[in-house]
Amino acid sequence: MPSTIRQNKSSRRRARRQRRRQALTKIISNDLITRVSDDEYKRKVKRVYGGPQGALLSLASTLSLHIPLGERLFRTRKFDLRGVRSVLDVGSGAGQIARHLIKYCDPETTITCTDLSQPMLRRARVKLKSSDPEFVTADLTHLPFADGSFDCVTCGYVLEHLPNPEPGLAEMARVLQPGGRMFLLTTEDNFGGAMTSRFWYCRMYNRKELLHTCEHLGLVCKQEIWFTKMHKAIRAGGICVEIEKAA
Numbered sequence: 001m002p003s004t005i006r007q008n009k010s011s012r013r014r015a016r017r018q019r020r021r022q023a024l025t026k027i028i029s030n031d032l033i034t035r036v037s038d039d040e041y042k043r044k045v046k047r048v049y050g051g052p053q054g055a056l057l058s059l060a061s062t063l064s065l066h067i068p069l070g071e072r073l074f075r076t077r078k079f080d081l082r083g084v085r086s087v088l089d090v091g092s093g094a095g096q097i098a099r100h101l102i103k104y105c106d107p108e109t110t111i112t113c114t115d116l117s118q119p120m121l122r123r124a125r126v127k128l129k130s131s132d133p134e135f136v137t138a139d140l141t142h143l144p145f146a147d148g149s150f151d152c153v154t155c156g157y158v159l160e161h162l163p164n165p166e167p168g169l170a171e172m173a174r175v176l177q178p179g180g181r182m183f184l185l186t187t188e189d190n191f192g193g194a195m196t197s198r199f200w201y202c203r204m205y206n207r208k209e210l211l212h213t214c215e216h217l218g219l220v221c222k223q224e225i226w227f228t229k230m231h232k233a234i235r236a237g238g239i240c241v242e243i244e245k246a247a
Helices: 003-028 038-050 057-063 066-075 098-104 118-128 165-175 191-200 207-216 229-234
Strands: 086-090 110-115 134-137 150-156 176-186 219-224 239-245
Touching (some): 003 191, 057 118, 086 098, 086 165, 098 110, 098 118, 110 118, 118 134, 150 165, 165 176, 165 207, 207 239
Parallel strands (some): 086 110, 086 150, 150 176
């Protein structure tokens, strides 16, 4: 069989598999964020994270290995916190990322944790058992901080609770100093992301489209980060990137 014919057949098979994966992802994912008003959706998210699911968030992150694998990213300096003076952890939840910040930031670094849900911030305060972070109830799209207040921003699995990422990214860029860095982790539009969407009522993002939006806002992707080589090989774990604000 001529190589061209084999290549064409192989391409058609890949295209069919891709269409099947996309169809399955669409069936599994939760589209609430596109069906209700912003206010109604925010109320739903507050109820979810303030209720039993929110109480289990830290346990779920541990069982899924996101906490230990996330710690390794900071411990091995894949995202280097050395030299950071002030860090904002957006959407701190139960303190999954904040605990790593406390451990791997320089001792003099100031840490501020925000979340839309007050119950989640109370849980984080109890779990972290540290007097270092300041806890602030805040909406990602309306952060109560002055321009350029921080030289580092971390945001783990929060952006997917916005129907449009641009307002959230723009607000984080606003409070980030020129040359400051961002650790961004969010749900990707694949099978694993669809399962996350179903459970947490969030949307998914296409990697290329999200990074294009970042570029438009002067947020330059410095590197894509993966939990492990296996995660990179099977494209799992979500979109995890280090971003720098243009000077």
